[in-house]
Amino acid sequence: MKRIHSIVTGGAGFVGSHLCDFLLAQGHKVTCVDNLITGKKENIEHLRANRNFKFKKHNVIKPLPIRFAQVDYIFHLASPASPIGYMQHSIETILVNSMGSLQLLEYCRKRKTKFLFASTSEVYGSPQVHPQPETYWGHVNSFGPRSCYDESKRLGEALVYEHIHKFKVDARIIRIFNTYGPRLNENDGRVVSNLITQCLRGKPITLYGDGSQTRSFCYVSDLVAGIWAAISRENTMGEIFNLGNPQETTIRDFSKLVIELCGSVDSKINNKPLPVDDPVRRKPDISKAKRVLGWEPRIPLKEGLRQTIDWYRDRI
Ligand code: NAD
Numbered sequence: 439m440k441r442i443h444s445i446v447t448g449g450a451g452f453v454g455s456h457l458c459d460f461l462l463a464q465g466h467k468v469t470c471v472d473n474l475i476t477g478k479k480e481n482i483e484h485l486r487a488n489r490n491f492k493f494k495k496h497n498v499i500k501p502l503p504i505r506f507a508q509v510d511y512i513f514h515l516a517s518p519a520s521p522i523g524y525m526q527h528s529i530e531t532i533l534v535n536s537m538g539s540l541q542l543l544e545y546c547r548k549r550k551t552k553f554l555f556a557s558t559s560e561v562y563g564s565p566q567v568h569p570q571p572e573t574y575w576g577h578v579n580s581f582g583p584r585s586c587y588d589e590s591k592r593l594g595e596a597l598v599y600e601h602i603h604k605f606k607v608d609a610r611i612i613r614i615f616n617t618y619g620p621r622l623n624e625n626d627g628r629v630v631s632n633l634i635t636q637c638l639r640g641k642p643i644t645l646y647g648d649g650s651q652t653r654s655f656c657y658v659s660d661l662v663a664g665i666w667a668a669i670s671r672e673n674t675m676g677e678i679f680n681l682g683n684p685q686e687t688t689i690r691d692f693s694k695l696v697i698e699l700c701g702s703v704d705s706k707i708n709n710k711p712l713p714v715d716d717p718v719r720r721k722p723d724i725s726k727a728k729r730v731l732g733w734e735p736r737i738p739l740k741e742g743l744r745q746t747i748d749w750y751r752d753r754i
Pocket residue numbers: 447448449450451452453454471472473474475476477478496497498499514515516517518519520523530534538556557558559613614615616617618623
């Protein structure tokens with residue numbers, strides 16, 4: 439097997455650290471480039487002793503600081519990802535998905551490196567088509583609290599498009615739907631981390647709106663397998679893939695499941711207003727990923743949640 443050297447931007451974050459684990463487990467080399475704006479060194483602490491792993495603290499809106507003998511793949515995952523994270527770091531979010539993407543695409547153009555851009559289901563906004571296929575153009579507010587994220591991901595996608603069509607860069611885009619698992623940052627306000635930690639601490643759980651809004655949750659190991667397929671399979675240049683789990687649930691039902699699995703039957707509900715522009719329904723159409731990549735998620739929500747709850751339980 440050919441040993442691949444990958445740069446994982448955002449490799450000290452939730453998804454990125456699992457991708458680093460996966461690549462190293464296959465015997466590949468990894469350079470994690472991260473400025474730790476929302477990531478944590480402890481997410482990659484266990485990799486420090488691995489000879490095939492390097493960490494470089496760097497903001498990817500600037501050119502990569504290191505000269506490498508060879509880089510085969512760049513996975514561009516760097517970007518705040520949770521509503522709290524990208525609203526707090528809104529300008530940084532716009533820059534990493536625009537300037538950061540441009541810098542990395544230029545690198546790939548000069549060195550013939552394969553590129554993968556981690557986009558998001560948020561490019562569909564609050565969708566009016568359900569489930570969402572890659573061909574759907576979306577229903578996005580360009581001028582609101584989520585715009586820094588949604589619109590900068592859309593701009594990142596346009597930059598990828600131009601580099602493919604003008605410069606023949608071997609690039610592809612994945613649109614990630616809500617993903618969860620161990621290392622999901624406890625403090626970034628996402629529904630999975632909020633509800634689990636509230637249940638484990640015996641605090642009331644925060645339910646935004648009436649809980650009828652839906653999401654579809656994908657376990658992180660499933661996502662990572664899809665990321666790998668999207669870059670390593672033949673005929674993926676220029677393609678976009680939805681990666682997510684199509685099992686859709688209302689947030690109310692999701693909260694009941696978390697309460698059941700945490701064994702916190704006495705948990706009270708703390709109703710809070712629905713955030714501005716919070717999408718009403720979200721569910722990926724993954725038929726393209728199934729057909730082209732031979733990929734589909736394997737871990738049911740209950741099983742993934744059990745593993746995630748165990749991970750938090752050890753830390754609380
Ligand atoms: P995360 O916040 O845990 O990780 C993002 C990482 O990027 C962090 O380690 C952060 O420090 C780093 N980073 C941010 N700006 C940077 C910069 N300018 N230079 C270098 N490093 C920088 O988020 P995550 O959940 O792991 O998300 C990873 C990627 O997946 C993001 O691009 C996100 O938009 C995308 N995504 C994630 C989800 C999800 O459910 N987790 C859903 C859709 C899309």
